[in-house]
Amino acid sequence: MLNERKKKILQIIIEDYISTAEPVGSRTIARKHDLGLSPATIRNEMSDLELLGYLEQPHTSAGRVPSAQAYRFYVDSMIEPDTLDDNDRTLINTLYHEQQRSIDDIFLSTAKILSQMTHNVSMVLANQHSVSRFCYLKFLPLDSNHAILCIVTDDGNVNNCVVEIPAGMSVKELEYMAGRITRMLEGKAVTDIDKDLLEAVQSAVKDDRLLHSSLLHVLRRMTRPEKETFFMGGTRQLLSQPEFRDMEKVKNLLGVLEEEKVVRNILKSGEEGDGLRITIGSENKFEGIQDCSMVQATYRLNGKIVGTMAVLGPTRMQYGKVIAVMDYLHKYLKTILNN
Amino acid sequence: MLNERKKKILQIIIEDYISTAEPVGSRTIARKHDLGLSPATIRNEMSDLELLGYLEQPHTSAGRVPSAQAYRFYVDSMIEPDTLDDNDRTLINTLYHEQQRSIDDIFLSTAKILSQMTHNVSMVLANQHSVSRFCYLKFLPLDSNHAILCIVTDDGNVNNCVVEIPAGMSVKELEYMAGRITRMLEGKAVTDIDKDLLEAVQSAVKDDRLLHSSLLHVLRRMTRPEKETFFMGGTRQLLSQPEFRDMEKVKNLLGVLEEEKVVRNILKSGEEGDGLRITIGSENKFEGIQDCSMVQATYRLNGKIVGTMAVLGPTRMQYGKVIAVMDYLHKYLKTILNN
DNA sequence: GTTAGCACTCTATGATAACGAGTGCTAACA
DNA sequence: TGTTAGCACTCGTTATCATAGAGTGCTAAC
Numbered sequence: 001m002l003n004e005r006k007k008k009i010l011q012i013i014i015e016d017y018i019s020t021a022e023p024v025g026s027r028t029i030a031r032k033h034d035l036g037l038s039p040a041t042i043r044n045e046m047s048d049l050e051l052l053g054y055l056e057q058p059h060t061s062a063g064r065v066p067s068a069q070a071y072r073f074y075v076d077s078m079i080e081p082d083t084l085d086d087n088d089r090t091l092i093n094t095l096y097h098e099q100q101r102s103i104d105d106i107f108l109s110t111a112k113i114l115s116q117m118t119h120n121v122s123m124v125l126a127n128q129h130s131v132s133r134f135c136y137l138k139f140l141p142l143d144s145n146h147a148i149l150c151i152v153t154d155d156g157n158v159n160n161c162v163v164e165i166p167a168g169m170s171v172k173e174l175e176y177m178a179g180r181i182t183r184m185l186e187g188k189a190v191t192d193i194d195k196d197l198l199e200a201v202q203s204a205v206k207d208d209r210l211l212h213s214s215l216l217h218v219l220r221r222m223t224r225p226e227k228e229t230f231f232m233g234g235t236r237q238l239l240s241q242p243e244f245r246d247m248e249k250v251k252n253l254l255g256v257l258e259e260e261k262v263v264r265n266i267l268k269s270g271e272e273g274d275g276l277r278i279t280i281g282s283e284n285k286f287e288g289i290q291d292c293s294m295v296q297a298t299y300r301l302n303g304k305i306v307g308t309m310a311v312l313g314p315t316r317m318q319y320g321k322v323i324a325v326m327d328y329l330h331k332y333l334k335t336i337l338n339n
Numbered sequence: 340m341l342n343e344r345k346k347k348i349l350q351i352i353i354e355d356y357i358s359t360a361e362p363v364g365s366r367t368i369a370r371k372h373d374l375g376l377s378p379a380t381i382r383n384e385m386s387d388l389e390l391l392g393y394l395e396q397p398h399t400s401a402g403r404v405p406s407a408q409a410y411r412f413y414v415d416s417m418i419e420p421d422t423l424d425d426n427d428r429t430l431i432n433t434l435y436h437e438q439q440r441s442i443d444d445i446f447l448s449t450a451k452i453l454s455q456m457t458h459n460v461s462m463v464l465a466n467q468h469s470v471s472r473f474c475y476l477k478f479l480p481l482d483s484n485h486a487i488l489c490i491v492t493d494d495g496n497v498n499n500c501v502v503e504i505p506a507g508m509s510v511k512e513l514e515y516m517a518g519r520i521t522r523m524l525e526g527k528a529v530t531d532i533d534k535d536l537l538e539a540v541q542s543a544v545k546d547d548r549l550l551h552s553s554l555l556h557v558l559r560r561m562t563r564p565e566k567e568t569f570f571m572g573g574t575r576q577l578l579s580q581p582e583f584r585d586m587e588k589v590k591n592l593l594g595v596l597e598e599e600k601v602v603r604n605i606l607k608s609g610e611e612g613d614g615l616r617i618t619i620g621s622e623n624k625f626e627g628i629q630d631c632s633m634v635q636a637t638y639r640l641n642g643k644i645v646g647t648m649a650v651l652g653p654t655r656m657q658y659g660k661v662i663a664v665m666d667y668l669h670k671y672l673k674t675i676l677n678n
Numbered sequence: 679g680t681t682a683g684c685a686c687t688c689t690a691t692g693a694t695a696a697c698g699a700g701t702g703c704t705a706a707c708a
Numbered sequence: 709t710g711t712t713a714g715c716a717c718t719c720g721t722t723a724t725c726a727t728a729g730a731g732t733g734c735t736a737a738c
Contacts (some may be wrong), residue, residue, distance in 0.1 A: 025731050038681050043732070061688040061731050140477065140491055148495055152479055156487055156501035235574075236593045239586060247578060250589075254575045364700050377712050382701070400700050400719040 002052075007078065008035070009045050010054055014066045014074050018316050021242040023063030068281035068315060071293070075278050075319055082324040088117060092328065106336060108231050110309060110329055115234025118322045119241070120313030121257065124231045125267045127306055132157060134185040137178045139163075147174065149211075151218055153190060159222050163214040180204045181215070190222050191304075230264060232257065243314040249291075256288035270296040271308050276323065281315045291315065295322045297330060301337060341391075346417065347374070348384050349393055353405045353413050357655050360581040362402030407620035407654060410632070414617050414658055421663040427456060431667065445675060447570050449648060449668055454573025457661045458580070459652030460596065463570045464606045466645055471496060473524040476517045478502075486513065488550075490557055492529060498561050502553040519543050520554070529561050530643075569603060571596065582653040588630075595627035609635040610647050615662065620654045632656050636665045638672060645676065 002010065012033055013024045026042040029035070035042070046064055049055045054073065055064040066074070084092075095113050096106075107126045114122030132153040140148040142162065150160045165174065181204050188197070198216065205212045235257060244250045256262055266286050270277050279294045289312065296310035309329070311322050341349065351372055352363045365381040368374070374381070385403055388394045393412065394403040405413070423431075434452050435445075446465045453461030471492040479487040481501065489499045504513065520543050527536070537555065544551045574596060583589045595601055605625050609616050618633045628651065635649035648668070650661050 023731090027731070039731095040681050040683095040733095041679085044680090047733080057732090059688060060733095061686085061729095063731065135481065138479065140489070140497070142474065142491070142493070142495055146495070148491060148497060150479070150489075150497060152481070152487060154481070156481055156485070156499075158479070158487060158489060158497050158499045160495075160497045162495035233597060236590055236597055239590050239593065245586070247584070251575055251578045254578065258572060258575055362700090366700070378700095379712050379714095380710085383711090386702080396701090398719060399702095400698095400717085402700065 002049075005037075006045055006049060009042060010049055010066075010070060011074065011078055013046075013049075013055065013064065014070055017066055018318055021316060023058055023065050025063035028063065066316075068283070071280045071315055071319075072283075075280070079320055079323070081327065082318075082320040084324050084328055088325070089328075091117070092325075092332070096332065104229055106333070107229060107307065107309075110333065111231040111233045113329065114309065114311055114325065115237055117325050118311050118313065118318065119234075119237045120311045120317065120322070121232065121234045121238055122309065122311050123263060123267055124309040125228055125264060125307060126230075127228045127308075132190055134182075134188050134190065136182040136186065138182075139174050139178055141171075149214055149218060151185075151222065153222075159218050161214050161218045161221075164210055166208045166211060169208075177205060177211075193219060193223055228264075230260060232260075232263065238313070241314055243291075243316065252288050253292070256286070262286070266294075267296070267308050267310055270294070270310065271298050271305055276326065278319070293317050293319075295319070295326065297326045299330070299333060299337070306337065307333075341388075344376075345384055345388060348381060349388055349405075349409060350413065350417055352385075352388075352394065352403065353409055356405055357657055360655060362397055362404050364402035367402065405655075407622070410619045410654055410658075411622075414619070418659055418662070420666065421657075421659040423663050423667055427664070428667075430456070431664075431671070435671065443568055445672070446568060446646065446648075449672065450570040450572045452668065453648065453650055453664065454576055456664050457650050457652065457657065458573075458576045459650045459656065459661070460571065460573045460577055461648065461650055462602060462606055463648040464567055464603060464646060465569075466567045466647075471529055473521075473527050473529065475521040475525065477521075478513050478517055480510075488553055488557060490524075490561065492561075498557050500553050500557045500560075503549055505547045505550060508547075516544060516550075532558060532561075567603075569599060571599075571602065577652070580653055582630075582655065591627050592631070595625070601625070605633075606635070606647050606649055609633070609649065610637050610644055615665065617658070630654065632658075634658070634661045634665065636669060638669070638676070640676060646672075 009029065012029055016024045016028070016032070026039040026046060029042050030037065030039045046055060050057065050064065054067055054070040056067050057064055092113055095116070096109050103126065107124045111122045111124045114120075114124075132155040135152040135154050138150045138152065140150055140160075142148055145165050145167075146162055147165050148160050149163045150158050152158055181201055184197070184200055184204065198219070201215065201219075202212060205215060235254065238244050238253065239250065244253070266289070269285070270279065275297065277296045277298070279296070281293060282290050284290050284292065284294065291314070292312055293315045294310055294312045295317075296308060298308040299306050309326070311317075311326070313322075348368065351368055355363045355367070355371070365378040365385060368381050369376065369378045385394060389396065389403065393406055393409040395406050396403050431452055434455070435448050442465065446463045450461045450463045453459075453463075471494040474491040474493050477489050477491065479489055479499075481487050484504050484506075485501055486504050487499050488502045489497050491497055520540055523536070523539055523543065537558070540554065540558075541551060544554060574593065577583050577592065578589065583592070605628070608624070609618065614636065616635045616637070618635070620632060621629050623629050623631070623633065630653070631651055632654045633649055633651045634656075635647060637647040638645050648665070650656075650665070652661075
């Protein structure tokens with residue numbers, strides 16, 4: 001375990017590096033902070049810290065830079081979340097009140113705030129349907145041989161699909177079939193679709209193949225991940241970060257971020273954890289973002305995931321600030337979502 | 340008017356610059372192309388072309404670079420669209436057949452192809468509803484005091500919104516009201532909503548304010564631009580272009596592209612023109628993309644706009660190739676959309 | 679255990695020179 | 709009169725070199 005002095009020095013190095021992006025040297029530390037220690041002493045401590053794996057040297061005559069291990073230690077045991085100052089708070093409030101028509105607008109604002117305040121890429125994934133339940137299935141007439149298959153959920157959503165009315169089938173029969181299927185699905189959560197249920201439904205319409213495939217199509221669409229709204233913003237902010245002065249790095253990262261499916265997966269995989277989840281550098285399993293850090297928060301309503309948001313940036317990230325902003329947004333979202 | 344020789348030389352310079360991104364000098368031209376002219380003669384012609392506004396010199400001892408005016412002339416009077424080679428054709432076919440479930444998938448593929456084949460940013464805006472017409476309005480029951488207001492259009496779409504059932508209103512009354520409104524809207528195109536119509540509808544429900552505002556909300560949502568699906572891709576490709584080696588430029592452009600609304604506007608404003616529309620450099624009215632060129636194609640079905648796609652890149656763009664790809668995609672989309 | 683001192687390392691910076699591609703001009707040529 | 713060879717000149721790029729500055733590690737003294 002590190003003694004107090006080593007801890008203190010490590011913390012100074014990390015925080016200095018986070019704010020300047022320059023390797024930190026012993027002289028600088030001695031000058032800037034009144035530790036009552038000479039550069040030489042600090043040098044010795046730094047040498048130890050390097051051996052222990054907390055620091056790295058870009059080259060012999062540069063200062064030292066925190067390792068991923070150092071950030072992990074920092075985040076786990078010595079970080080104290082910033083408190084947002086008044087500027088930040090009013091900025092958040094302004095951005096939120098710009099327009100707050102739909103849920104989507106709210107999440108869009110959230111993403112904007114996140115990237116604007118942390119100068120990193122922000123991502124928000126909102127799973128609006130995770131808590132909804134089936135109400136009933138109904139056919140709405142369209143023209144002489146088409147109808148609209150509608151599945152209504154208790155949150156008031158209508159999932160629909162045009163179907164061809166099987167030749168020789170009367171409206172009555174169609175209604176009867178809708179009633180049968182309704183009874184099977186009624187009250188079930190959309191996330192609870194499973195093989196058994198699908199098979200049961202299949203049996204109810206097995207005499208008509210077209211109808212069956214349409215029905216499955218709607219059911220599947222209701223639960224498939226693309227149904228979740230997704231926002232991302234702030235790629236521009238990244239370019240201002242000194243670590244991305246190298247074009248190759250930017251290209252790599254943008255390549256990943258451009259693939260919406262990949263990003264969705266990254267977010268999905270981080271949902272399991274409860275509350276805040278911080279992934280540093282190579283702790284991340286996904287290719288292309290392994291020299292980045294990610295701070296992710298998942299929101300639950302009655303235990304079910306309703307959304308997740310994340311900030312992605314260089315490992316040299318203002319963890320304290322990011323955590324503070326996320327905390328604040330969390331509370332905000334909670335009250336909004338409860339209405 | 341330029342004489343043939345000047346034209347020829349201008350064309351060589353433009354095409355050379357497009358492929359190399361380096362200023363073109365008289366010696367290079369003489370060496371690469373067998374014009375039967377010495378560098379000195381070419382130099383004289385280039386000097387003339389510069390005076391006429393077709394060429395620019397980055398600095399005295401560099402070669403010359405085509406001006407926006409030159410590109411305009413090139414595009415208007417001397418370009419011959421490339422023909423796609425077999426590689427390109429099979430690449431397109433492969434990408435299209437990856438998955439073609441929904442209309443959205445098709446447009447997504449289109450955007451991907453565009454950016455991949457032209458190495459530029461691609462944007463696609465699909466207005467799926469522009470040709471649809473009202474069928475009827477219906478209330479679906481939800482719970483004891485809520486219903487779902489549904490507006491069905493003849494393309495089989497259901498636009499819905501949860502409404503509170505006014506206290507003391509019976510199901511019968513609700514159905515009667517739905518009937519009245521249906522008769523007003525029946526057969527009208529969604530794009531034909533105007534003030535008069537809205538006022539007429541208002542009178543039908545004026546005794547209930549909540550219902551009225553919900554109804555307006557749905558009607559408005561059906562026509563508002565955000566309803567149009569939008570895709571963009573290929574920002575990564577841009578970074579490979581030598582003109583974007585300068586970080587500031589990249590930041591500016593990304594800043595614009597990140598604002599989905601702005602990009603939608605840019606696309607919208609180019610829809611008026613028929614067929615292909617090419618905007619070069621400062622011909623573009625939008626800030627931030629004024630040193631870019633844009634090639635845009637708008638698709639119509641029965642005279643109504645159903646979608647528009649565009650390629651955005653540096654003014655030094657392979658216009659011939661871009662046009663060829665767009666032409667090919669146009670035909671492809673036409674046949675698909677007709678089903 | 680702490681610190682001053684010193685030699686050493688390595689990057690960044692700036693100056694200088696050489697190079698090369700290109701231009702414009704002039705004079706000669708067909 | 710249009711074309712071309714020749715030449716001086718310009719200017720960005722590249723290479724080389726010296727220097728300054730920040731930092732390190734080690735040793736010896738406090």
